[in-house]
Amino acid sequence: MQTYRRDNDGKYFVSLPLKENIQLENSIQIAKQRLDILWKRLNNDSSMANLYCNFMKECEELGHMQKIDNSDNVKYVMPHSVYRADSSITKLRVVFDASASGVCLNNCLLKGGVVQDDLFSIFLRFQKHKVVFTADVKKMYRQIWVNLDQCNFQCILWKNRSCEESSLYKLLTVTYGSKSAPYSATRVLNQIAADERKKFLLASAVALKDFYVDVLFGADNVSSALKLQQELISLLKAGGMELHKWCENNEMLLENVPTEDQGYQFGDSDKDTVKTLDLRWNPKEDCFISL
Numbered sequence: 001m002q003t004y005r006r007d008n009d010g011k012y013f014v015s016l017p018l019k020e021n022i023q024l025e026n027s028i029q030i031a032k033q034r035l036d037i038l039w040k041r042l043n044n045d046s047s048m049a050n051l052y053c054n055f056m057k058e059c060e061e062l063g064h065m066q067k068i069d070n071s072d073n074v075k076y077v078m079p080h081s082v083y084r085a086d087s088s089i090t091k092l093r094v095v096f097d098a099s100a101s102g103v104c105l106n107n108c109l110l111k112g113g114v115v116q117d118d119l120f121s122i123f124l125r126f127q128k129h130k131v132v133f134t135a136d137v138k139k140m141y142r143q144i145w146v147n148l149d150q151c152n153f154q155c156i157l158w159k160n161r162s163c164e165e166s167s168l169y170k171l172l173t174v175t176y177g178s179k180s181a182p183y184s185a186t187r188v189l190n191q192i193a194a195d196e197r198k199k200f201l202l203a204s205a206v207a208l209k210d211f212y213v214d215v216l217f218g219a220d221n222v223s224s225a226l227k228l229q230q231e232l233i234s235l236l237k238a239g240g241m242e243l244h245k246w247c248e249n250n251e252m253l254l255e256n257v258p259t260e261d262q263g264y265q266f267g268d269s270d271k272d273t274v275k276t277l278d279l280r281w282n283p284k285e286d287c288f289i290s291l
Helices: 028-043 046-061 119-128 148-153 181-195 201-209 222-238
Strands: 004-006 012-014 065-068 078-083 092-097 131-137 144-146 155-158 167-171 214-219 243-248 274-276 279-282 287-290
Touching (some): 012 181, 119 214, 131 222, 144 148, 148 167, 181 201, 201 222, 214 222
Antiparallel strands (some): 065 167, 155 167
């Protein structure tokens, strides 16, 4: 059975891997309570409130969530946040709790298998290259769309002020916090590599072998690394995705990368290491430090 499709723009739509004969509870009361609790927290932290509201506004403007009027046959996930003070790019990430009490969405989802190489193998391949760099897929989960007939399984309540009435939205993309999200994301990356292999042979091999949250890759010289970099950018773009947070051990590899998409800059005395593979990497010295 086909569990994904691709539209004319190259974007991927996936099916939620639902178990058979599921019966989800209507959790609207829990959703209202959780939203009220969230706003009590946000009212005590204006900085967090601004970040949160901006995130939700961006989701709506990008079409990643859609306001709906009909609440018939919808199921709710609950928003909460992860704040990372050490992140220079994404200070706050909103995660949706699909494991709320009762019969929740995660109870009804299959997790999916592991479709990427193990971390140790990726690390060893990364270490053997003379010229290396890493990158991250921007808004990765939110670049993969859920089939429209299943979006009612991932609805939320939201309001921009605590005194407002809440509105109902459905999330249209793969959702942070759902059990199947990691599988769906990595499986789509593999599918992009398979679909675009004839056009981007080198990049497709990297996408299949060297993605582990971040992409880690390299070559024996700068010219080969630059060619591979451009192929990867084009490969991901064909699937509606974009790479950012670029880090490298050679300054020449960032010549064509906008400053806002760089995760590391040579000469930045305030930031000599970056996190990757659950380690700290110093690109200038090209060495790893355990956390």
